[in-house]
Each structure stands twice: as C-alpha cells, then as structure tokens.
Amino acid sequence: MELKTIKNYIPLFATIFVFILIYTMGAMLYDNFLSLRVFLNLFLDNAFVGVIAVGMTFVILSGGIDLSVGSVVAFVCILSAKLLEVYQINPFLVVLVCLLFGVFLGTVMGAVIHFFAVPDFLVTLVGMFLCRGLAYMVDLQSIPIRDELFLAVNTMGINFGGGVNFRLISIIFIMVWAAGVYVSHYTRFGRNIYALGGDVVSANLMGIPIGKTRILVYTMSSTLAALGGLLYAVYTLSGYAAAAQGLELDAIAAVVIGGTLLTGGVGFVEGTMVGVLILGLIQTFISFQGTLSSWWTNIIIGLLIFSFILLQRFLSLRSDTDQK
Amino acid sequence: MNIKKPVLCCTSITKFFSGVIALDKVNFNLFPGEIHGLLGENGAGKSTLIKCLTGVYLPDHGDIYYEGKRVVFAAPSEARNRGISTVYQEINLIQTLSVAENIFAGRQPLSKGRINWKKINERSRELLAMLDLDIDVTALLSEYSTAVQQMVAIARSLDISAKVLILDEPTSSLDEDEAHMLFNVIRKLRNEGMAIVFISHFLDQVLELCDTLTILRNGESVGEYRANEISKHELIIKMLGKKLAAFENRVAELNSSDESKKDVFYSVRSMSRRKSMKHFDLDLKKGEVLGLAGLLGSGRTEIARLLFGIDKPHSGNTVIKGVSGSVLSPKNAVRHSFGYCPEDRKLEGLIPCLTIRENIVLALQVKKGLLKYISLKKQRKIAEKFMQLVSIKAPSCEENVSRLSGGNQQKVIIARWLAANPEFLILDEPTRGIDVGAKFEIQKLILKFRDLGMSILFISSELDELVRCCDRVAVLRDRKKITEYTGRSLCSEKIMATIAHVTSEAEDGNLL
Ligand SMILES: Nc1ncnc2c1ncn2[C@@H]1O[C@H](COP(=O)(O)OP(=O)(O)OP(=O)(O)O)[C@@H](O)[C@H]1O
Numbered sequence A: 001m002e003l004k005t006i007k008n009y010i011p012l013f014a015t016i017f018v019f020i021l022i023y024t025m026g027a028m029l030y031d032n033f034l035s036l037r038v039f040l041n042l043f044l045d046n047a048f049v050g051v052i053a054v055g056m057t058f059v060i061l062s063g064g065i066d067l068s069v070g071s072v073v074a075f076v077c078i079l080s081a082k083l084l085e086v087y088q089i090n091p092f093l094v095v096l097v098c099l100l101f102g103v104f105l106g107t108v109m110g111a112v113i114h115f116f117a118v119p120d121f122l123v124t125l126v127g128m129f130l131c132r133g134l135a136y137m138v139d140l141q142s143i144p145i146r147d148e149l150f151l152a153v154n155t156m157g158i159n160f161g162g163g164v165n166f167r168l169i170s171i172i173f174i175m176v177w178a179a180g181v182y183v184s185h186y187t188r189f190g191r192n193i194y195a196l197g198g199d200v201v202s203a204n205l206m207g208i209p210i211g212k213t214r215i216l217v218y219t220m221s222s223t224l225a226a227l228g229g230l231l232y233a234v235y236t237l238s239g240y241a242a243a244a245q246g247l248e249l250d251a252i253a254a255v256v257i258g259g260t261l262l263t264g265g266v267g268f269v270e271g272t273m274v275g276v277l278i279l280g281l282i283q284t285f286i287s288f289q290g291t292l293s294s295w296w297t298n299i300i301i302g303l304l305i306f307s308f309i310l311l312q313r314f315l316s317l318r319s320d321t322d323q324k
Numbered sequence B: 001m002n003i004k005k006p007v008l009c010c011t012s013i014t015k016f017f018s019g020v021i022a023l024d025k026v027n028f029n030l031f032p033g034e035i036h037g038l039l040g041e042n043g044a045g046k047s048t049l050i051k052c053l054t055g056v057y058l059p060d061h062g063d064i065y066y067e068g069k070r071v072v073f074a075a076p077s078e079a080r081n082r083g084i085s086t087v088y089q090e091i092n093l094i095q096t097l098s099v100a101e102n103i104f105a106g107r108q109p110l111s112k113g114r115i116n117w118k119k120i121n122e123r124s125r126e127l128l129a130m131l132d133l134d135i136d137v138t139a140l141l142s143e144y145s146t147a148v149q150q151m152v153a154i155a156r157s158l159d160i161s162a163k164v165l166i167l168d169e170p171t172s173s174l175d176e177d178e179a180h181m182l183f184n185v186i187r188k189l190r191n192e193g194m195a196i197v198f199i200s201h202f203l204d205q206v207l208e209l210c211d212t213l214t215i216l217r218n219g220e221s222v223g224e225y226r227a228n229e230i231s232k233h234e235l236i237i238k239m240l241g242k243k244l245a246a247f248e249n250r251v252a253e254l255n256s257s258d259e260s261k262k263d264v265f266y267s268v269r270s271m272s273r274r275k276s277m278k279h280f281d282l283d284l285k286k287g288e289v290l291g292l293a294g295l296l297g298s299g300r301t302e303i304a305r306l307l308f309g310i311d312k313p314h315s316g317n318t319v320i321k322g323v324s325g326s327v328l329s330p331k332n333a334v335r336h337s338f339g340y341c342p343e344d345r346k347l348e349g350l351i352p353c354l355t356i357r358e359n360i361v362l363a364l365q366v367k368k369g370l371l372k373y374i375s376l377k378k379q380r381k382i383a384e385k386f387m388q389l390v391s392i393k394a395p396s397c398e399e400n401v402s403r404l405s406g407g408n409q410q411k412v413i414i415a416r417w418l419a420a421n422p423e424f425l426i427l428d429e430p431t432r433g434i435d436v437g438a439k440f441e442i443q444k445l446i447l448k449f450r451d452l453g454m455s456i457l458f459i460s461s462e463l464d465e466l467v468r469c470c471d472r473v474a475v476l477r478d479r480k481k482i483t484e485y486t487g488r489s490l491c492s493e494k495i496m497a498t499i500a501h502v503t504s505e506a507e508d509g510n511l512l
C-alpha cells in the first residue's frame, strides 16, 4: 500500500485537483466563498449522501452495485418520523430498529446475490422498489419531527463563534468515512473486498471467503443507508416517503468521481470524500451564482463523470500497451 | 516410506461434468516427505483431481482422507486453512493488487488487530528471494510478466506452514534456470517433511524431481511408479496408451527444406522501441519457420508485438511483400494476412464464454470481413477438422471453451490461427502446457503449413523444439538480437551457449 502502486492513485489525484480547481474558481469569483462556514456546510449538507457513498464505495470495489440505498433512506426517514411522532416510541429504540432494518435488508440482498447468483443490479433494483413502496405504506404525507433527541442532535455541534457551527451530523459523516478508510486499508475484510472486485474466480481459488465478504458488503451498504436515512431525518427534521429520489445515483456519482473504478477492485474510500465534496461544491457554486438553474448541477456532474471515465479508460489502455 | 501413513489420500474419486466422466474411480496416495508427480495427456483429469482434493469441486463419489480423517472441503479456503496449499494451473492472482498483497491476500499478518503492511512487504521480499527474484513488491502485479506472476503464485503457496503443497504446471512459463531454482526450494521443503504434488508436461523435469509418479489416462488411474524405475519412453507409452513410433526421427525427417531460394515476405530494418527492444533486423521468408530463442524477457514477445503492430516502433523500416510500408495496428496486420497467437491465453487469447467452434472460426471470420457469413455447417466442418488435427479432447465442437482442460484451451488458439490460414503466423509459446503427443502433432502441423508456403515466427523456450521445427533461429539476449543460426550450425548447444553468454548480466534484467 505504498505509493508505488501509483497507477491506482492517478484518478484520486485528479479528483483532488478538480476539487481545488473548483474551489479556487469560486473563491476568485465570489466573496465569502472561501469562508469557514461555506466549507463546513459542505460536510453538513452532504452528510447523508456521504455516509451512503462510503457504503457504495465498498459495494463498487467488490464489483457490485447497490441501487436500493435511496429508497432505504426514504423508508427509514418516514418510518422513524412515524414511530417517533405518531407512536411516541423511545428515540433510541427507533434508531436501533432503523439500523437493524438496514442490517436485515442488506444481508438478505447479499445472500440472494451470492447464493442464487442473481445479478446484483436486479436484486437491489427489487430492494429499491420494495423500500419505496414500504415508505409510501408508512405514510403518504410528510411528518414533521419534534422529538427532543432528534432536535438536539440537529443543533448539536462544536461552536467556532460568529455563528459558525461544526454540527454533529457532519462529525458523524467524517467518522463513518474515517472508519471506512481504516476498514479498506487495515482489515482483512476490507482487503478481501478489493480481491473480490479484482477477480472473483481467482479470489475464490486463493482461498478468500468470497461468500461471506460479498454478503457483508451489502449488509454494510444497507446499514449505512439506514444511518444515512436517520441523518436525513435529523437534518430535515421531517419524514417524507418521496424523499431522496435518485440519491443512489448521486452516491454512485460521488464514488466514480472519487476515482473508484465501476468494474471493481480499484479505488479508495478517501477519494469518495473528495467526490462527495465536489458534488457539494458544484451545488454551492451554483447557489452563489444565483441565476443559473439548479439543473446545471446535473449537467456539470454528468460532464465530470464522463471525463473521469475517459481518464480511467485512458489510464488502463496506456498501461496495457506499456506493459513490459 | 511404507511404514508412513499417507497425509492425503483419496479412494475411488469419481467426477462427472454434465454427464461426461472426468475422473473414474481414481485412487491417490500422498506421503509426507515425497514429491509425487501427476502425469497424463491434456484432459486426462489431473487438474480435476487436484480441484476435487482441494474443495474447488465436490467429487460425485469417493472419499478423501486428510491426516487419517475423512474430510469434505466445501471451499478452497477450508483446504487452505487445514494446511493444503495449492497453485492452480491458470495463474490465479489478482492483477489490481500489489505483488506483496497477492502473496498474503486472505491471510495478512495482523498486529494489534490491524494489517501490518510493513511485515507483508518484508516477508514477500524474503519469499521471492527464496526463488531468486528481486522485484518491487509494492508495484501492481499487472506490471509484471507472466513468468514473474507465476513465481509470485508459487511464493504465495510457499508461505503457509503447509503440510501439503500442490503445484499444477508451475513451470509452464518459467525458463530452465528459474525452474531449477524452484526445484531446489521444493526439494528443501520435501526434506523438511512436506508432501508435494507436482504436475508438468515437461517429462524431463518430472523424472528429475519426483520420487513417485501417478499416471492418469482418460480420467482413470493407470498406476503408480517409482520415478527411478521407469524410463521416459515407458512413461510416454503409459500416458498415451500407445506407442509414439520413432518420435524424434519423424520430425527431423520433415525438417529438411532447401533454404536459399525463398522469397522474403516481411523484412524489417533497424526497428526499435524504447525500453522494450533495441535495434534489430529481421527477414521472414515465405515457407520458412523462423525461431526466436532467448530467456524470458529477452525481447521475444516484444518482437512479436512490434511485428504485429500491437506496439509502435520508435524507429525502423519495414517492407512487406516487396512494398515498403508499416504495420500500423493489429487490424492492419490482419489485413496483411498476419496471424498472432499470443503467449497468455487467459488474458489475450480465448473468449471463454464462446464454444470451441466459435473460437476457432473467429480469426477466419475477421479475415473474411465481418459481414460475410460462413454457414453453420461449414463452421462445424472447419472446427471439427481442426479439433482433430490438433487433437482437442472435448465431447463436441459446441462445448464451451471454459470447460476444457488447460492444454486443450491452448490447442483451440492454435487451431484458430491455423484455420485462418494467414500468410504470416506468429506463434508465441504455442506448445506451453501441451502434452508430448499433441506437441508432436502441432510441430508436424507447423511444418506442414510451412511447406504450403506459410511464413512462421516460432517463439519457444524449449530449444529442442526450436531446433526440430525451425529453418533458422534468431537468438536474443537482453532485448537485443545477437545472432542467427541456419542449416548445419543450428543446434541446441550453440543456441544455449549464445543465450547464456553473459549470464550474470542477463539474470538481473531477464524477468522484468
Ligand atoms: N468445469 C468443467 N466443466 C466441464 N468439463 C470440464 C470442466 N473442467 C474440466 N472438464 C473436463 O474434464 C476433463 C479433464 O480436465 P482436466 O482439466 O482435469 O485435464 P488436465 O489433465 O488437467 O489437462 P491439462 O494437461 O490440459 O491441464 C477434460 O475433458 C475437460 O474437458
């Protein structure tokens, strides 16, 4: 894991470069862009996407995909609101139930993918429809959250003075990300994910427990999606079944922009943080600009993903012909 | 030895693949402190037996006993955890990970609950040093040649404090020096009491290294022999189930053609490419087999890639059929009626999800143009003809290539290029992993196509084979063409001497 495996790092450097580029552009064009508040808000506004993107990074590294995460967020979000506000259930219990739902869903999806050899794409697509449907069954209306714990977590944070607050939500996101980085570099489970994504057949013959690894990857992704749903509920202080439409695609975008190869086996959780921040930065940029429609976000993200895929393609082609 | 109990043994193992029998009541006993050779033709069932023993496949009948107890391994990881370390035939490593990580994947040393990367890299260096390989272990595996990757796979298997070590054709990509280095390590492990299974088609290596031999034929065990009590000749007869009459002579007989008045088909002057090949001249004549000899990494494959337009030369002139011009890309090469059978079948050659027929007609189809339809009946006829010519063992030409044994897959690639009938054919290690009988058939085919006017570039690590088939042999060393031998001066001793000339220098660079 030293820098010698340089080829794998190039997309990561490119991502960091793009981040700095956009940031500098913003700083030159607009006053206040370079403020601590704007910077900290990047973490806050993207905390739930970020948490999900960390889980998605592992799924993609393992050579799979998880389309269900957006719907899981919506379901957990509306479920927690309903349990808290309508049924008045203890908030700690609600958190536990929501996380357990994530564990359960992910394990089932992973097991189906592994044991029945159904494409991950299909299984998680089913998961996506299922959770969205469940969310609408919980409630069609938006439910505001007034629970004290959730309210407290919403406002809690480290105060920097001058109204600048580093909120707990952001800290949770950063902690999840840091844990993800640790898992990816320093645990056997993490390294087995890379092996699995690199070449399943070889990984199996090398004696790597591919079944266990693959199932756990989906467990982790869904659990993090459930955590993302809780963060979303805390962040917006409401539950809404139609929330987080297309969130899975944002997460995938962040992962790809973060330099992880969609084919699996190559990439870094570190990069996903940069990917998430770039997505946030583009939105910030457009809100500072003021006149551009928010659809420009999508266009720019699209272009970015495109150029990153081209970059990766170029890198892998070059390494093929350069091989000695 | 007889008093000892076998560490691993199996009784009447039977394995069917979709109704076709691959192993038929095979018994196999492996004792501690012995090197046990497993021999047989391509498709005899050697790899299948290994895979049944190590939990990749579940045998349909029969029992496996390990250390005296009956075992059922449900996955390769179980066998590995119990102390059976295996290198499977196709190099099974992960290209996207570093060399060191490939050696330790799945069993990284931990310290305080976290992976100790420093130790991984250190231990990897030590293990590779045992095989006399000094490379950057933190670089990606994909940066290295097949030979290095094979060494890495072996190093991986050496690390476990294993009781049983199984090596399925570990030397197929190695040159002689590297193979001997490996043999020394294997002998050392045997003397320490490890039981070792060794599979190879290099009969000389097998006889040199092994204590005991088990021969398989068509999925059945022919018998078990002491290596010092059987001759190479008997071995071949037992493997093939028939005599290979006058094996050596017939090729020699075929290999007599008048050299002088042949047209030059493809000529190259002072071609070079930075970091891969120094300036060289080469003439390929019609109806001639030109051999390339040299150590691994001496530039043999590099020349092939340059000639076929895969890599672009940085300098040089080419004349093709008397017209000057250059081969810009593989596509362009095919249009010039070139064919290229690459060294690494797993990465570059076969398309595993297609059938034998589809794989064989592929090059022919490309040559004819993708829109010209070859009728199914005709495709079958071509496929069947070539299956027979190179003796591919399979139920029918509609079998999926991924289901064939390693050697038979190799034969499919050769068949593909012969079927396309190019004017110039590059064969990079075509007989790697192919059994003695088929090797002979393929050598005969090469000469037959030469006599029909094909120009062939033949790359091989086996000097005997080169001497037998080639009209001319160019010797390479350190990415430089040293000399050429023709006619009477063509003999393996001379080639060997030229290759080995600056051994110490060559060793440093030969693997990268
Ligand atoms: N996965 C599979 N599915 C179907 N048939 C298979 C499969 N694997 C092997 N076979 C068949 O089983 C037979 C034995 O194959 P095996 O790979 O054991 O041969 P081998 O002795 O190792 O030959 P080689 O020297 O070419 O490696 C072959 O006829 C092959 O076609």
Ligand SMILES: [Mg+2]
Pocket (backbone or CB within 6 Å): B046, B047, B048, B089, B168, B405, B406, B407
């Ligand atoms: Mg085999």
